[in-house]
Amino acid sequence: MATLSVAAILAENARRRPDRTALVEGDLRLTFAQVWQRARAQAGALAALGVRPGDRVALMAPNTAEFPQAYYAVAAAGGVVVPVHLLLSAREVEHVLRDSGATLLLCHPAQAETGGAAARAVGVELVTLGAELERLAADAEPLRSYVTRAADDPAVVFYTSGTTGVPKGAVLSHFNLVMNATVNAFDANDIRPDDVALGALPLFHAFGQTVSMNSTWRAGATLVLLPRFDAARAIELMVKEGVNTFHGVPTMFVALAAAAAGADALPRLRLCVSGGASLPVAVLERFEAAFGARVFEGYGLSETSPTATVNQPWFGTKPGTIGHPLWGVDVEIARAEAEDRVELLPPGELGEVVVRGHNVFSGYLGRPEATAEALVDGWFRTGDLGTKDDEGFLRIVDRKKDVVIRGGYNVYPREVEEVLLRHPSVAQAAVIGLPDELHGEEVCAVVVPAPGATPDAAALTEWSKEHLGRYKYPRRVEFTDALPLGPSMKVLKRELRARYGKTSPETETSQETETS
Numbered sequence: 001m002a003t004l005s006v007a008a009i010l011a012e013n014a015r016r017r018p019d020r021t022a023l024v025e026g027d028l029r030l031t032f033a034q035v036w037q038r039a040r041a042q043a044g045a046l047a048a049l050g051v052r053p054g055d056r057v058a059l060m061a062p063n064t065a066e067f068p069q070a071y072y073a074v075a076a077a078g079g080v081v082v083p084v085h086l087l088l089s090a091r092e093v094e095h096v097l098r099d100s101g102a103t104l105l106l107c108h109p110a111q112a113e114t115g116g117a118a119a120r121a122v123g124v125e126l127v128t129l130g131a132e133l134e135r136l137a138a139d140a141e142p143l144r145s146y147v148t149r150a151a152d153d154p155a156v157v158f159y160t161s162g163t164t165g166v167p168k169g170a171v172l173s174h175f176n177l178v179m180n181a182t183v184n185a186f187d188a189n190d191i192r193p194d195d196v197a198l199g200a201l202p203l204f205h206a207f208g209q210t211v212s213m214n215s216t217w218r219a220g221a222t223l224v225l226l227p228r229f230d231a232a233r234a235i236e237l238m239v240k241e242g243v244n245t246f247h248g249v250p251t252m253f254v255a256l257a258a259a260a261a262g263a264d265a266l267p268r269l270r271l272c273v274s275g276g277a278s279l280p281v282a283v284l285e286r287f288e289a290a291f292g293a294r295v296f297e298g299y300g301l302s303e304t305s306p307t308a309t310v311n312q313p314w315f316g317t318k319p320g321t322i323g324h325p326l327w328g329v330d331v332e333i334a335r336a337e338a339e340d341r342v343e344l345l346p347p348g349e350l351g352e353v354v355v356r357g358h359n360v361f362s363g364y365l366g367r368p369e370a371t372a373e374a375l376v377d378g379w380f381r382t383g384d385l386g387t388k389d390d391e392g393f394l395r396i397v398d399r400k401k402d403v404v405i406r407g408g409y410n411v412y413p414r415e416v417e418e419v420l421l422r423h424p425s426v427a428q429a430a431v432i433g434l435p436d437e438l439h440g441e442e443v444c445a446v447v448v449p450a451p452g453a454t455p456d457a458a459a460l461t462e463w464s465k466e467h468l469g470r471y472k473y474p475r476r477v478e479f480t481d482a483l484p485l486g487p488s489m490k491v492l493k494r495e496l497r498a499r500y501g502k503t504s505p506e507t508e509t510s511q512e513t514e515t516s
Contacts, residue, residue, distance in 0.1 A: 004174045006155045007075040007146035009218050010036050017220050025065045025225040042073030044140035053078030053147050056100050060084040060115045061108035063225045066129040067203045070106050078147030080154045083204035093118035096159050100169055151175040158206050158302040169365035170302045179358040180305035181214035187327040188310045195221040197245035200229045206306035207275050212247050231259035238267035249276035249489040253287045260290035269293035277490045278396055278414050281320045282421040305359040309394050321393040329357030333388050342377040353386045354379040404433030404441050409471040411443055419467045425453035430483050430491045434501050445474035446496050
């Protein structure tokens with residue numbers, strides 16, 4: 001039986017680079033030896049509390065030093081980490097605790113109210129990160145090393161917010177996560193031991209956890225944590241700490257490009273990776289012009305550890321695409337309508353993105369039917385629509401569930417958003433389908449105006465009309481100060497549909513336009 005542990009990522013660095021700075025948060029600076037020592041001491045405390053190999057331990061914390069220490073402590077003790085999204089209500093946290101069968105919740109003081117209420121409701125023991133866990137760690141015998149696990153044993157259970165229904169727990173193995181971190185670090189993009197990465201993505205989410213934390217440490221590089229993302233603060237911190245690597249979602253790139261103009265100095269970025277949602281080409285161009293740095297867009301899901309594809313120097317880059325599959329991973333396009341089998345399509349055809357390889361999860365915890373729907377013929381069905389060109393570059397067109405069907409024609413929101421974002425008075429845009437008696441669905445654009453701009457709805461419709469087919473342009477334009485974002489910084493289109501689907505254009509107070 002092959003054995004492996006995610007904890008080896010930290011343990012090996014403590015052996016190879018004990019004095020290298022591993023973690024920076026505010027004034028706190030810890031070497032790899034120090035982080036591993038703390039993780040082993042906390043693992044000893046967890047063992048004393050009764051955590052046994054295979055037990056699930058929920059972890060609720062922002063991007064402070066407590067998160068990586070507790071994460072690696074749970075892994076070292078042989079436990080399974082269940083990260084909890086910080087924007088969940090107490091009732092939603094209850095669901096995660098109950099569904100995962102967690103025996104313990106490690107909770108940051110900032111989340112104590114919500115976490116404590118959920119833990120009490122479910123009857124799960126609660127330990128507060130910081131003083132309480134440190135006291136328990138001081139009284140316990142530190143583990144000499146990590147508890148070894150079978151490579152296919154669960155390491156992390158990610159609860160996917162999903163576009164519908166109740167969140168499901170995607171089970172990732174030690175093999176999934178160690179391979180994804182390794183391939184991200186050494187094959188996808190050139191990460192070096194003297195790199196300094198900004199950890200601004202939430203670590204409770206797969207993108208931040210694998211790409212920012214595990215991949216950075218797999219390469220022996222330094223992670224600088226930013227507990228709450230603010231573009232001006234991020235620029236200041238990157239300059240101060242000599243950060244040369246940034247991982248973010250499109251909304252972060254939008255904010256950084258806007259903040260760059262008012263900054264005293266800009267960081268010298270060598271590697272920028274975008275994921276989590278499609279990066280509009282206009283945003284990529286704006287950011288690259290402001291920072292003089294290349295952005296490598298990638299793609300993945302919680303169920304794929306998460307990275308599945310990324311633009312890689314090895315193959316060249318192509319803006320507007322998600323690049324090529326990761327080393328050892330196959331990503332293809334399959335017929336979307338054939339749900340009981342995977343029927344691969346030739347280059348250029350539109351279909352559902354399917355993935356197979358070392359990054360694909362074991363299944364949804366306790367949900368064999370949902371697992372069987374997602375894992376078909378050895379492939380994971382992503383629910384995303386895309387194409388693959390003759391050079392092997394993949395492109396995401398949209399979520400299967402987000403496609404607007406107007407009068408029998410498919411409208412892909414991303415295409416409309418790309419056009420709107422080229423308008424000088426538009427900062428952000430999200431396109432949704434709303435119920436319509438005549439056409440079945442109508443195209444609605446929800447727009448955040450650029451600072452100082454007061455765009456006109458009719459003018460934006462006319463602009464779109466010039467650049468898009470007759471059935472594609474938005475007949476209805478709404479304005480808002482901010483788009484609703486989920487914990488992983490993706491735009492929550494279901495919330496927009498709920499908000500604007502309830503109001504008819506006639507009763508809406510914000511501007512709209514209705515032209516056929």
